[in-house]
Amino acid sequence: MADRELTEILRKLKSSKSYTESNALLSKAKINLLKLKALTPTPTTSQAHLIAAREVFETGALVSIRAKDPAAFTKYVHQVRPFYDVLGDGGERKKITGLYLLLLLTQGDYAGFHTELEGLQLLSEGESVEEDRFLGYPIKLERWLMEGAYDRVWRAMASREVPSEEYSVFSEILTTQIRSEIASCSETAYPSLPISSTKNLLFLESEGAVISFAQARGWIIKDGRIYFPNQGPMDGGEGEEERSSLATIENTLGYARELETIV
Amino acid sequence: MPFRATRLPYRSVKLQARAVWTWIIDHLKRALRINNSQQTLHHEPTPSTKDTPISSISDLPATQNGCQPLSALTRSPQPEVQFTSRQGASSPGHDDDMPSKTPHTNGKEPVENGINGTKDVEMKDDAQSTLKAGKGKKVKEGEEEMTVVVPPSKGSKLSAPPPKDTDGDLTMDGSANAEGDDLAVKIDPVAKAVADIKGNFPLLEKAVALFDARFSLRALRSISSIRKRLTPDILAQVITETYPSTNPAAQSLLVAIGRENASFTKAGSEMEIDGEKVTKAGKKEPKEIIPEIDIFLGILVQIYYLDNKIVQKGAVFSAHLAERIHALNRRTLDSLSARVYFYFSLFAEQTAPLPPSPASPVIAIRPALLSALRTAVLRKDIDTQSTVIVLLLRNYLSTSHITQADLLISHTKFPENASNNQVARYLYYLGRIRAIQLRYTEAHEHLTAATRKAPSSPSAAGFSQTATKLLLVVELLMGDIPDRATFRLPSLERPLAPYLLLVQAVRVGNLEEFETVIKQHSETFRRDGTYTLILRLRQNVIKTGIRMMSLSYSRISLRDICIRLHLGSEESAEYIVAKAIRDGVIEASLDREKGFMKSKEIGDIYATREPGEAFHDRIRACLSLHDESVKAMRFPMNQHRLELKNAQEAREREREMAKEIQDGDLDEDDLGGEFEGM
Numbered sequence: 001m002a003d004r005e006l007t008e009i010l011r012k013l014k015s016s017k018s019y020t021e022s023n024a025l026l027s028k029a030k031i032n033l034l035k036l037k038a039l040t041p042t043p044t045t046s047q048a049h050l051i052a053a054r055e056v057f058e059t060g061a062l063v064s065i066r067a068k069d070p071a072a073f074t075k076y077v078h079q080v081r082p083f084y085d086v087l088g089d090g091g092e093r094k095k096i097t098g099l100y101l102l103l104l105l106t107q108g109d110y111a112g113f114h115t116e117l118e119g120l121q122l123l124s125e126g127e128s129v130e131e132d133r134f135l136g137y138p139i140k141l142e143r144w145l146m147e148g149a150y151d152r153v154w155r156a157m158a159s160r161e162v163p164s165e166e167y168s169v170f171s172e173i174l175t176t177q178i179r180s181e182i183a184s185c186s187e188t189a190y191p192s193l194p195i196s197s198t199k200n201l202l203f204l205e206s207e208g209a210v211i212s213f214a215q216a217r218g219w220i221i222k223d224g225r226i227y228f229p230n231q232g233p234m235d236g237g238e239g240e241e242e243r244s245s246l247a248t249i250e251n252t253l254g255y256a257r258e259l260e261t262i263v
Numbered sequence: 264m265p266f267r268a269t270r271l272p273y274r275s276v277k278l279q280a281r282a283v284w285t286w287i288i289d290h291l292k293r294a295l296r297i298n299n300s301q302q303t304l305h306h307e308p309t310p311s312t313k314d315t316p317i318s319s320i321s322d323l324p325a326t327q328n329g330c331q332p333l334s335a336l337t338r339s340p341q342p343e344v345q346f347t348s349r350q351g352a353s354s355p356g357h358d359d360d361m362p363s364k365t366p367h368t369n370g371k372e373p374v375e376n377g378i379n380g381t382k383d384v385e386m387k388d389d390a391q392s393t394l395k396a397g398k399g400k401k402v403k404e405g406e407e408e409m410t411v412v413v414p415p416s417k418g419s420k421l422s423a424p425p426p427k428d429t430d431g432d433l434t435m436d437g438s439a440n441a442e443g444d445d446l447a448v449k450i451d452p453v454a455k456a457v458a459d460i461k462g463n464f465p466l467l468e469k470a471v472a473l474f475d476a477r478f479s480l481r482a483l484r485s486i487s488s489i490r491k492r493l494t495p496d497i498l499a500q501v502i503t504e505t506y507p508s509t510n511p512a513a514q515s516l517l518v519a520i521g522r523e524n525a526s527f528t529k530a531g532s533e534m535e536i537d538g539e540k541v542t543k544a545g546k547k548e549p550k551e552i553i554p555e556i557d558i559f560l561g562i563l564v565q566i567y568y569l570d571n572k573i574v575q576k577g578a579v580f581s582a583h584l585a586e587r588i589h590a591l592n593r594r595t596l597d598s599l600s601a602r603v604y605f606y607f608s609l610f611a612e613q614t615a616p617l618p619p620s621p622a623s624p625v626i627a628i629r630p631a632l633l634s635a636l637r638t639a640v641l642r643k644d645i646d647t648q649s650t651v652i653v654l655l656l657r658n659y660l661s662t663s664h665i666t667q668a669d670l671l672i673s674h675t676k677f678p679e680n681a682s683n684n685q686v687a688r689y690l691y692y693l694g695r696i697r698a699i700q701l702r703y704t705e706a707h708e709h710l711t712a713a714t715r716k717a718p719s720s721p722s723a724a725g726f727s728q729t730a731t732k733l734l735l736v737v738e739l740l741m742g743d744i745p746d747r748a749t750f751r752l753p754s755l756e757r758p759l760a761p762y763l764l765l766v767q768a769v770r771v772g773n774l775e776e777f778e779t780v781i782k783q784h785s786e787t788f789r790r791d792g793t794y795t796l797i798l799r800l801r802q803n804v805i806k807t808g809i810r811m812m813s814l815s816y817s818r819i820s821l822r823d824i825c826i827r828l829h830l831g832s833e834e835s836a837e838y839i840v841a842k843a844i845r846d847g848v849i850e851a852s853l854d855r856e857k858g859f860m861k862s863k864e865i866g867d868i869y870a871t872r873e874p875g876e877a878f879h880d881r882i883r884a885c886l887s888l889h890d891e892s893v894k895a896m897r898f899p900m901n902q903h904r905l906e907l908k909n910a911q912e913a914r915e916r917e918r919e920m921a922k923e924i925q926d927g928d929l930d931e932d933d934l935g936g937e938f939e940g941m
Contacts, residue, residue: 092864114700182841185838
């Protein structure tokens with residue numbers, strides 16, 4: 001019974017458009033999975049149930065991404081992962097994994113990103129992960145972000161390279177992220193910038209947007225140029241010196257003490 | 264493991280380390296002199312035990328150098344502290360070959376010589392065979408042989424001989440002698456192998472009787488020499504001669520090696536001297552075969568399976584054996600059970616489908632290993648605990664379940680006094696996990712420790728190669744350029760060749776060359792498991808390139824930077840340089856309108872705190888080295904019994920002293936001196 005109900009729900013899920021509706025359907029589906037004892041894969045779970053469960057979680061993940069609910073998405077990803085281990089590649093695995101990588105990237109969780117990547121490397125023996133449409137995208141973005149090639153990130157997000165509509169959800173977050181990165185780089189790298197070229201530098205629409213952005217960051221605008229107020233090395237002056245000499249004294253005392261205990 | 268000063272991050276530390284070492288050694292020498300004024304410090308050539316006519320001398324493996332046996336025989340005061348580290352440290356050769364931080368390894372050499380003059384040669388042969396067996400991956404088995412414990416000093420034996428002890432000694436002497444005879448007469452190798460295996464039983468019995476794990480370790484160590492000669496027939500002979508025919512354990516062992524029809528003949532007469540001794544021991548305690556011997560034979564069967572690649576059967580047998588061990592609760596079994604689990608997991612790893620696939624049996628054995636770990640922790644069984652933790656980490660990493668491995672590390676505490684090899688492995692895996700998690704500083708720390716702790720014997724070359732490879736990549740990721748000398752070591756030169764090319768590309772900052780190296784050697788890197796880490800190096804290459812530019816030019820156009828570093832577009836170059844400035848890679852500023860980068864003058868590094876910090880780091884390293892050396896000294900367990908022996912004398916002395924005090928002719932100096940001496 002639960003079986004038939006589940007297929008019914010899955011069918012409905014595919015056609016459902018609104019988030020609340022899908023969410024309700026998903027909870028029902030999960031209850032059904034629980035009844036079938038297929039919420040987590042066990043050696044006795046039948047293949048059909050495994051596939052159904054995988055489908056439920058995948059749909060859940062995609063639905064929550066569209067609804068911009070990263071917490072729910074992460075939960076679904078963790079739930080669906082054991083099924084991937086059992087079933088191997090298939091379903092929307094690469095898409096989901098790619099989205100998860102992108103999520104980790106936007107959250108700045110580079111350690112998690114690379115941990116995930118290490119696992120992928122082992123899985124796809126023979127074929128390169130970077131070549132894959134879904135997986136390669138976040139990997140390339142990460143590499144460019146680390147290098148500082150922000151223009152490429154920008155172009156990748158703007159162009160049609162985005163592998164699917166779900167991926168573009170992250171574009172907005174990433175844009176803000178790289179914009180603030182560029183801003184902090186500019187603060188130290190340039191003595192001053194003309195407003196007109198700052199527009200291109202920050203990928204902003206208009207000069208008005210530049211001005212409001214500059215004001216938000218506390219930059220000074222003078223004669224059509226932007227000056228960065230908190231530039232120059234912030235030397236702590238005497239405090240710094242005092243701290244360093246204190247450290248030296250402490251170290252030397254430490255050596256003396258150790259010497260005393262040894263000799 | 265010789266400590267190499269050159270492995271420290273800075274070359275100049277060599278000088279400092281040497282100075283500190285001479286100082287530490289001087290101090291240790293002084294300590295030794297105080298404790299035992301009679302013991303000679305300088306290493307003298309060990310007289311071959313075969314030359315000595317007194318049989319009991321062959322039971323003196325504890326003795327560190329040639330002169331001690333004599334003092335032991337004359338019952339002179341025993342050394343209170345035994346240095347397992349090389350005593351010849353003061354010999355001229357110690358400059359680049361200093362006593363290690365973990366001196367247990369070194370203590371082995373004299374021991375081997377003491378027991379059996381031929382073993383050293385055999386060890387080497389075995390090393391090669393294990394190298395092959397380990398497929399150059401990680402030569403675990405070979406490494407295992409490095410587990411070394413120095414047997415107790417003669418003093419402790421003389422002072423505290425429980426009744427059984429003498430028996431053990433006797434039989435052991437017998438086997439040693441028998442072996443000597445074998446060499447002379449060249450008796451058939453089967454008999455010799457049987458004798459060798461049996462020679463370990465008294466050791467195991469002694470381990471149980473004395474409750475001293477060192478004897479079982481010694482038995483385990485001899486496996487390496489027996490290993491090559493193992494055949495089902497030899498095993499069957501040993502089993503039939505050891506057990507009464509009704510013993511179920513014997514039956515199951517025989518079934519395992521496919522010799523269930525072997526007839527039981529207790530103590531066959533074909534073994535002249537040794538046979539006699541065994542029967543003698545057998546008569547003393549009839550029928551009682553301790554489980555240690557069962558398990559020991561079980562390990563031999565496992566090894567036989569492993570060496571002959573009978574993986575399926577081996578896996579089944581090991582699972583069985585592991586279950587048995589789990590049920591037994593004997594502390595004297597600890598080191599043996601650690602070994603059993605080790606082979607257990609090795610079999611699982613070699614069973615198809617091989618690890619990266621999610622259906623591999625390594626996943627299936629996880630619950631067994633985890634429950635073994637739980638039991639080991641509850642029983643405070645350090646050997647099994649450390650072995651199983653390492654096995655689990657290896658297991659998780661083989662299927663790249665890094666998060667699980669990380670969780671395991673955070674939920675367990677690796678036993679502090681685990682054997683050196685387990686510590687080295689643990690550190691390696693820890694370093695690997697941290698490297699993946701981008702915690703390079705920690706990874707670097709762990710990996711440096713792992714490479715230093717790695718045994719330097721040729722049988723463990725695989726481990727040190729793997730660890731060094733990873734260490735090199737991590738060093739590169741941290742922005743350091745590894746020392747050129749690392750690549751010149753004979754054991755590392757060839758396997759590290761691709762890494763040398765990589766380092767060269769990174770050092771120069773040549774992106775093109777870097778990409779070619781990756782493309783050319785991607786197979787090697789993938790196999791070593793460093794591929795993903797190496798891919799991360801790209802940004803380092805770019806940064807180095809930019810730094811080079813900034814050092815060579817006071818002003819350079821972005822266009823040139825872009826061309827030289829192959830960055831694709833001028834725009835990218837601008838962003839990348841800006842990021843490099845923000846990250847503190849270079850001291851420069853950009854001019855957007857004219858499109859150039861202007862370098863700033865570089866300050867004097869000696870005006871900063873950096874040299875002081877580097878100095879502090881080195882001093883700290885030396886101090887911790889000293890601390891570890893002190894910790895590594897072995898204090899004989901039964902020392903207090905020796906003191907009881909001497910109590911008589913002490914009491915006399917005390918009485919004398921009391922008398923003198925009463926007489927009032929003992930002055931302060933005398934008293935003080937006396938206390939210091941004690």
